Amino acid sequence: MSALTDSDLFQKLGLKHPLIVAPMAGGPSSVDLVAAASAAGALGAMGGAYSNAAAIETFAAQVRQRTDKPFSINLFIPHSIPEVAADRVERAIEATAGYRQELELPSPELSPPYEEDFGPQFEAVLRLKPACFSFVFGLLSADHVREAKKAGIPLIGTATTLEEARALEDSGVDAVTLQGFETGGHRGIFGAKAADPEIGIRDLLAQCAGTIRVPLIAAGGLMTAEDIRAALKAGARAVQMGTAFLACTEAGTSAPYRKKLLETSERRTRTTRAFSGRFARGIENRFMDEMDRKPEGILPFPAQNKFTRDMRGASTAQGSPDFLSLWSGTGKGKLWQGKAADLIERLFA
Numbered sequence: 001m002s003a004l005t006d007s008d009l010f011q012k013l014g015l016k017h018p019l020i021v022a023p024m025a026g027g028p029s030s031v032d033l034v035a036a037a038s039a040a041g042a043l044g045a046m047g048g049a050y051s052n053a054a055a056i057e058t059f060a061a062q063v064r065q066r067t068d069k070p071f072s073i074n075l076f077i078p079h080s081i082p083e084v085a086a087d088r089v090e091r092a093i094e095a096t097a098g099y100r101q102e103l104e105l106p107s108p109e110l111s112p113p114y115e116e117d118f119g120p121q122f123e124a125v126l127r128l129k130p131a132c133f134s135f136v137f138g139l140l141s142a143d144h145v146r147e148a149k150k151a152g153i154p155l156i157g158t159a160t161t162l163e164e165a166r167a168l169e170d171s172g173v174d175a176v177t178l179q180g181f182e183t184g185g186h187r188g189i190f191g192a193k194a195a196d197p198e199i200g201i202r203d204l205l206a207q208c209a210g211t212i213r214v215p216l217i218a219a220g221g222l223m224t225a226e227d228i229r230a231a232l233k234a235g236a237r238a239v240q241m242g243t244a245f246l247a248c249t250e251a252g253t254s255a256p257y258r259k260k261l262l263e264t265s266e267r268r269t270r271t272t273r274a275f276s277g278r279f280a281r282g283i284e285n286r287f288m289d290e291m292d293r294k295p296e297g298i299l300p301f302p303a304q305n306k307f308t309r310d311m312r313g314a315s316t317a318q319g320s321p322d323f324l325s326l327w328s329g330t331g332k333g334k335l336w337q338g339k340a341a342d343l344i345e346r347l348f349a
C-alpha cells in the first residue's frame, strides 16, 4: 500500500496555506472555528474524540453549510483497558472527595465504557468522507486503514518519536504530525502508560526529516510567522497550531479557560496525568498541583477522563479555572482575540 506523494496529499487538499488549525476536542474546535479556518485557506479540523457518531455527522453537516472547503476529522485510537479495580476507584474517590464537596457534586459512580465507541465513530467518518482523517494515540488497525483508502480518505497519524513516525509510515498513512513536547493538550505517545520521551519539535523534525518519506506536519509551541517559516525550513510540509487559535472569536473555549489563557502572555504550562490519566500539557492550576502530589488517586486513561468530567463541568459552570483542564502549549505571547481568518492572514502575510 503506497502512500500518496508529498505534493499529492497537499495538492489534493488544495490549501492556500500549509496550516492545520489543530483538532481540539472538548469544545475549542467549534463548528465556527473549523469552518472559518478552512474558508480562510488553512485546514480546519474537527476534534471528534468525545463525540458519538451522530454528533460527528451533525458537526460535519454544519461545517459543510458554512464552507465547501476541505476539513479533517480527528479521533483517538481506542484503548483496550480492563475495568478498573474497585479499590482503585475508591482511592480516586477519596482523593477528590473534598473537591466534589466544594463543587457541590455528589459522590461519583464509575463504570465502563470509559470512552466513545470507536467503531461507530469511524463508520461515521467513512460515510462523511472528510478531506482527511487524523488520529492520535497509536496506529489505526490494518482493516481501518484499508477501509479509509477504499473510501479515498487520506490518513494523518501522530508521532512523538522517530520510531512512532516509522511505524505510522509503515502502516500506510499519508502524512505524520510530529508532536513536540511543547504541544498543548494530550501527548500523542502510543503507550498510555509509557514515560514521556519529551522530544521538542526541533529535534523531532531533525530526526524525521529525510528519514520519513511521507509529509511531516510540525506541531508544538508554534505561535508566529517566524515559527512557521523555521518549521518549514527544517523539513515540515505544513504546521499544526492549536494554542494560538484558542482565544479566537470562533473558538468554543469556555469563559474561565479563555480568561486564564489571556491572564498573562507568559502562560506557565506543564504536563500532567491528573485530568485524564494520560500526559497532557496545560496551564498550571490547583487540581493539577494537588493531584500530581497524590498519583495513587489518579486512574488510568481513559477512566480518569470520565471520572473527572463532572468536576471539570462544574468548574466551568461556576466560572472557576481551578478544576479545569487548561490545555495550552509552551508558546508565549498574547493570544489573538479576533477572527481566525485575520490571524491566518497575519501568519502568512
Ligand SMILES: Cc1cc2nc3c(=O)[nH]c(=O)nc-3n(C[C@H](O)[C@H](O)[C@H](O)COP(=O)(O)O)c2cc1C
Pocket (backbone or CB within 6 Å): 022, 023, 024, 025, 026, 028, 047, 048, 049, 074, 075, 135, 136, 158, 179, 182, 183, 184, 185, 186, 219, 220, 221, 222, 240, 241, 242, 243, 244, 327, 328, 329, 330, 331
Ligand atoms: C485544547 C486542546 C485540545 C486538543 N485536542 C486534540 C485532539 O482532540 N486530537 C488531537 O490530535 N490533538 C489535540 N490537541 C493537540 C493539537 O492538535 C495540536 O497538536 C497542538 O495544539 C499543537 O500545539 P500548540 O497548542 O502548542 O500549538 C489539542 C490541543 C489543545 C490545546
